[in-house]
Amino acid sequence: MSPAQDGGTLLRWIWAGYLRRHLPLIGLALALMTIEGAMLGLLSYLIKPMFDDIFVAGNRGAIPLVASAVFGVFLIRAGAGFSQRVLMARVGQRVMAAIQHDLVRHMLTLDSLWFQKTPPGHLIERVRGDTLVIANIWNTVLAAAGRDAVALLSLFAVALSIDWLWTLIAVAGVPLLVVPIMALQRWVRRTTRNARGAAAHISTRLDEIFHGMTTIKLNRMERREADRFGQSVDRFVHAQIRSEAGQAGIPALMDIVAGLGFLGVLSYGGLQIIDGDKTVGEFMSFFTAMALVFEPLRRIGRVSGAWQAALASLERLYAVFLERPTILSPARPARLPAPGGACDIGFRDVHLAYDDTPVLNGLSFTAKAGAVTALVGPSGAGKSTVFNLLTRLIEPQRGQITLGGVAVETLELYDLRDQFSVVTQEAPLFDETIRDNICLGRDVPQDRLDEVLRAAHVIDFLPALPDGLNSPAGPRGSNLSGGQRQRVAIARALLRDAPILLMDEATSALDAQSEKAVQEALERLSQGRTTLVIAHRLATVRNADKIVVMDKGRLVEEGPHQALLDRGGLYAGLYKLQFASES
Numbered sequence: 001m002s003p004a005q006d007g008g009t010l011l012r013w014i015w016a017g018y019l020r021r022h023l024p025l026i027g028l029a030l031a032l033m034t035i036e037g038a039m040l041g042l043l044s045y046l047i048k049p050m051f052d053d054i055f056v057a058g059n060r061g062a063i064p065l066v067a068s069a070v071f072g073v074f075l076i077r078a079g080a081g082f083s084q085r086v087l088m089a090r091v092g093q094r095v096m097a098a099i100q101h102d103l104v105r106h107m108l109t110l111d112s113l114w115f116q117k118t119p120p121g122h123l124i125e126r127v128r129g130d131t132l133v134i135a136n137i138w139n140t141v142l143a144a145a146g147r148d149a150v151a152l153l154s155l156f157a158v159a160l161s162i163d164w165l166w167t168l169i170a171v172a173g174v175p176l177l178v179v180p181i182m183a184l185q186r187w188v189r190r191t192t193r194n195a196r197g198a199a200a201h202i203s204t205r206l207d208e209i210f211h212g213m214t215t216i217k218l219n220r221m222e223r224r225e226a227d228r229f230g231q232s233v234d235r236f237v238h239a240q241i242r243s244e245a246g247q248a249g250i251p252a253l254m255d256i257v258a259g260l261g262f263l264g265v266l267s268y269g270g271l272q273i274i275d276g277d278k279t280v281g282e283f284m285s286f287f288t289a290m291a292l293v294f295e296p297l298r299r300i301g302r303v304s305g306a307w308q309a310a311l312a313s314l315e316r317l318y319a320v321f322l323e324r325p326t327i328l329s330p331a332r333p334a335r336l337p338a339p340g341g342a343c344d345i346g347f348r349d350v351h352l353a354y355d356d357t358p359v360l361n362g363l364s365f366t367a368k369a370g371a372v373t374a375l376v377g378p379s380g381a382g383k384s385t386v387f388n389l390l391t392r393l394i395e396p397q398r399g400q401i402t403l404g405g406v407a408v409e410t411l412e413l414y415d416l417r418d419q420f421s422v423v424t425q426e427a428p429l430f431d432e433t434i435r436d437n438i439c440l441g442r443d444v445p446q447d448r449l450d451e452v453l454r455a456a457h458v459i460d461f462l463p464a465l466p467d468g469l470n471s472p473a474g475p476r477g478s479n480l481s482g483g484q485r486q487r488v489a490i491a492r493a494l495l496r497d498a499p500i501l502l503m504d505e506a507t508s509a510l511d512a513q514s515e516k517a518v519q520e521a522l523e524r525l526s527q528g529r530t531t532l533v534i535a536h537r538l539a540t541v542r543n544a545d546k547i548v549v550m551d552k553g554r555l556v557e558e559g560p561h562q563a564l565l566d567r568g569g570l571y572a573g574l575y576k577l578q579f580a581s582e583s
């Protein structure tokens, strides 16, 4: 992730990108906050006539006036406070929604490799947890800037109007706060960063537990997982307590300084009242103003801690926005010679390494247009990597990959991916209906849909489902069996009707009877298309036009089944091994 950002950069980013557009609402909320804050000053001011005119002077006529003034102050405060809170909630929620939306939109452009390196739990925590912190901070910051600052000013104005020396004594200790508060702010930002990291860890653990439930149960890992989860939670709690202690430290320091101020004023002012230099009303009004100062002061004190905590979240969000995709469409994309038609696939001297681990070491082969080419070889030979390179999910370090003679990186990315229908072993489904999983948001005529449902043998299991085609597939397709999931994925590929078919053990989860039927459907589908098949069970690729045998990221031999058997090389060895174990 990118280095730490300074607060100014983060603030400018969030202001320009998300807050500025709500300026009218924020302005209105600030105005209401100002009114709410000023009411506090007015209240403390009304204490003086309350004491001096009513209690001390015994002026009965002043009661209705002062009482209605006090009631009016509370009424205005209630109206302004309610309205500004509702407005700020709207701003906060909208800012959060906009960041979440932009964040997910941005993440969807990032390279597949970035997602492999960043655990899903971490990403979920950024989209949910960090944006929530940002949603809540504006209320705290703006309320401090508007309501609390105005409250402070008005209360100080009242205090100064009563006695400037008392006011000076009361605030004499404030400069002492500067250094410790700055140190605390640094502490809060650091500990909050740790806490946010630990929260991301918790999400990752949860993600792994819930997705790995079956493995956990079958391997009796419940205790271990619960312990590991407990450790993650403990780490979070530890970091969070440190962060909150830091945040709580700031208002606590203010309390101590305020206490010292009171001590001074009481010692000096008390004598003045006894000597008759000041009235009780003046002292009570001053005392109320200074007592009321604490709450907004403490809230303002909390702001700096909360702001530091929010900066840690802003920083984490900003870091994701700084990530740039490297796999992009070219500025001036090339065109395929025959768009939508079958075309040759070519790999020429392709090299690829993950960090320092080489995966492909100069792979070269061609797959003829309209023919079936099988990729076989030992596990880890790089067969799936070929698919990922063709579809530009990853990029090679060296070499050329072409479709119809055109280098894949010169094509528009969507155009390129439109050329492929991909069916893999895992058949990943979304938590939507089976219909949605097949149509993927496109409008499909019913007769065309029926056609693919029949061809992929989805029709066979629909009657057993509660709502047929409209039954939910469940999270990751968990309501369906492996074979059913695979048939749905095959129907999806059939519907896509792309000129190149990529199949990675496409029928591995089917029973023998369905496999035969689906295999036939796929064979029919592959007619006139360029088909690339990865197969571990060599019996399924006997009829391929060409078999490319890979080992350690290189082509070691190629040709039709019989020719490779006659050659007696790696393929013949693998085939004999499988044949022997099957018979």
Ligand SMILES: Nc1ncnc2c1ncn2[C@@H]1O[C@H](COP(=O)(O)OP(=O)(O)OP(=O)(O)O)[C@@H](O)[C@H]1O
Pocket (backbone or CB within 6 Å): 116, 354, 357, 359, 378, 379, 380, 381, 382, 383, 384, 385, 386
């Ligand atoms: N994201 C990744 N980071 C690091 N190494 C990776 C990554 N993806 C794949 N590899 C490595 O690349 C090599 C080739 O993987 P690939 O999935 O292409 O093999 P394969 O021939 O399809 O294997 P199998 O037949 O077992 O599916 C493997 O050694 C694997 O460990």
